[in-house]
Amino acid sequence: MLLVCLLTAACSAAAPKSEGTCLSCDDHRLVRIIPVDAQAASGQSRRFDHPLSLEKKQWETVLRSVNVRSIHWPLLGPSYHGTMEPAFTDEEVSYLGAALQRAFQEATAQQRVVFALTRSSNAGLSQLTSGAWFVEQGRIHLQFANYRVTVTMPSIRQQMWNDPLFAQGGAFYEPVPGAHQETVKVAQAGGNPFRPEPAELAIEHGALTGHASPPPAVPSAVAAPATSSPSLEDSLGQLKRLYEQGLITEEDYRTKKQQLLDRL
């Protein structure tokens, strides 16, 4: 009977599938847009403020503002914390800045952006960092499923590559909220108690980058499908389209554009 169970499991597990659109993927790093429903493991149903237009430089500012510290969670008793350090290297900031800029221009309200990075440890082994980004209620959220986890088992690495929100047990790092940041407790109703929840950090990117935050959205659990006020990006985009279509004059375009920018 055990053999039947094992063979059944083999059939279902033989080919783990990845979902979503890969924007920048190779053997060492990836940024991918995935539908929220694909994240069955997180058990969440959330609606996001996507798309979002941020410049690469602004994304880099956000990325550089993220810090982590080592942590040890014992089975029982208090946890232990290490010293704070930047979450991303300069090379990772540059890569993610460009990839996230593009990804968030394409992502919809039912999608989020997942990522995975590989870094070499002092011992010469690969360390994986993975998680997700999304914008909700006017703030950029970063979920760290794994941070600098050394992985040597190819099946586990493949699982993390296919599902960057697949968290290896025993987180060794946690995000440290800085200015305009706070950690978010993720409701885990219906989630798998055997899977660690990703650590989540909410970032007031408008305050960090000087970019206007989109208006807060009502949490999806109670929200009706009502329309919300257009974001600054949307307004500017609409204004530009009207001008390009010849529906408004250049003077109208400049005036209205300045009025929108003055709202910042």
Next chain:
Amino acid sequence: MKTSRLHARAAIAMLLVLIALMSYELSGLVQTADAIPAFARKYDFKCNVCHVPGFPKLNDFGNLFRDRGYQLGSDADSPVYEGIGTGYWPVSLRTTVGYQSANVRTDGSGITSGGFGFTGLDLLSFGTLDRNLAFGVVFTPGLGSAGFGTGASDSDLESAFVRLMRLERFLGVKSGSGDYLLNLKVGKFELDVPFSEKRSPTLNTTFAMYHYMPGTPYTATIGGTSTSSYLNPNTFAIGENQPGAELSAIKKTSMTDGYFRYSLSALATNTFSGPLSGCPSGITCGTGGRNVNFYGHVTQSFGGYGIVTGQRIGLFGAFGTAPTLVNPTCPTCQAVAGSGQPFSRFGVDVSLTLNGEWNLFGAWMWGNDSKNLFVSQGIADAQNASWNGAFVELDYAPALLPLLDMPDWFFSYRYDLIRNNRQGDPTFTKNYNNVDSHTFLVRYFIHHSTRTDLALHAEYNTYRTTGVGTNGGDLMGQTMLVGFDFAY
């Protein structure tokens, strides 16, 4: 949320314990196995960097780390490396606590037992003294209530060795990165058996062929049942740690995208050398002989190391002379047999992997013991004893358990068999002491960090040893172990 996880894990644990308690009243002897959290502390690794989830089985990386003398090839290998993980101390301990029960029957009668307790205790220390200078020590203290109360454990150094790595450099041979072409290990250690028993996830079931001895009824459980046997002075078993010296190598083979390994051990003890005692006055009893043995194993893998990725094939063998113990009931037999008499073991092993989660492996071995070993014990018309031993094991270590969406599970099934071709004592039937053993195992990694391991372990074994009852009946045994296996 952490609390809810703990509750769920505790519920799973309790469920498995209840299943165990509702099963047969079973018990068994417990073997030792190694997991070394000291390395996790040293390098700040989680345990599954070196182990298949649920330890102690080594994954490909862990096997390479061991073959390379517990070295990654970086500065972090040095015991004086300034960036070494805090809390590092090269000593680990491991034991399993829980409930074990056993049922063993022969000729219609038997013994049933069961109880809570612990297996035994391993105090392990492995590491590097300096670059290319490795060591290992395993101390098992004598504990009166070890084996879940079924028997005291002996206090002994199970392993104690020093390993000199990359000696080829003194012969002018330059080895490639990651290659260690000539390594010398001296001391007492586990032989390079096809698949390490010390790192097997099975805790109360040995690999039958590693320990099988013609004439001695195979049993995996508590003693006390009535069995028949004939004397065999050969005590050499490839599954027992042996004192000696071992040459070995590990080399990456680009043509196969795998690894070539060899090991050659020269083993000798003075346990039985010198004049025999117990010899009646006026009779020359001989000198008993020396225990000098050789063991070798060579493997070639393809597309990986062959345990988690790729495939592996291997050949192994042992040849030696076993001392002929004095038999006080027949002192002249000793002189007839002379000193150390030969025995041999030869076999092949194969390991196949699939998807990085499945590992099907096994080995076959042929064994032969000289008839003079049995002559020395006064067995009339003694003949060479020959037998075949084999096992096949299927391990499943999913990254994520299908349907339940859970990581850190490990499942295993193993079939051990022994088939005798000829008995040393011709009065015993050919199938006397044949063995069929089935072992089922589930482990769940409850907790693992860069400091510690804790796994829930459930193991069930059922076996039959043919015709060893005093009335010619079969010995039927079952063992069950459910417990927490932890290492620090």
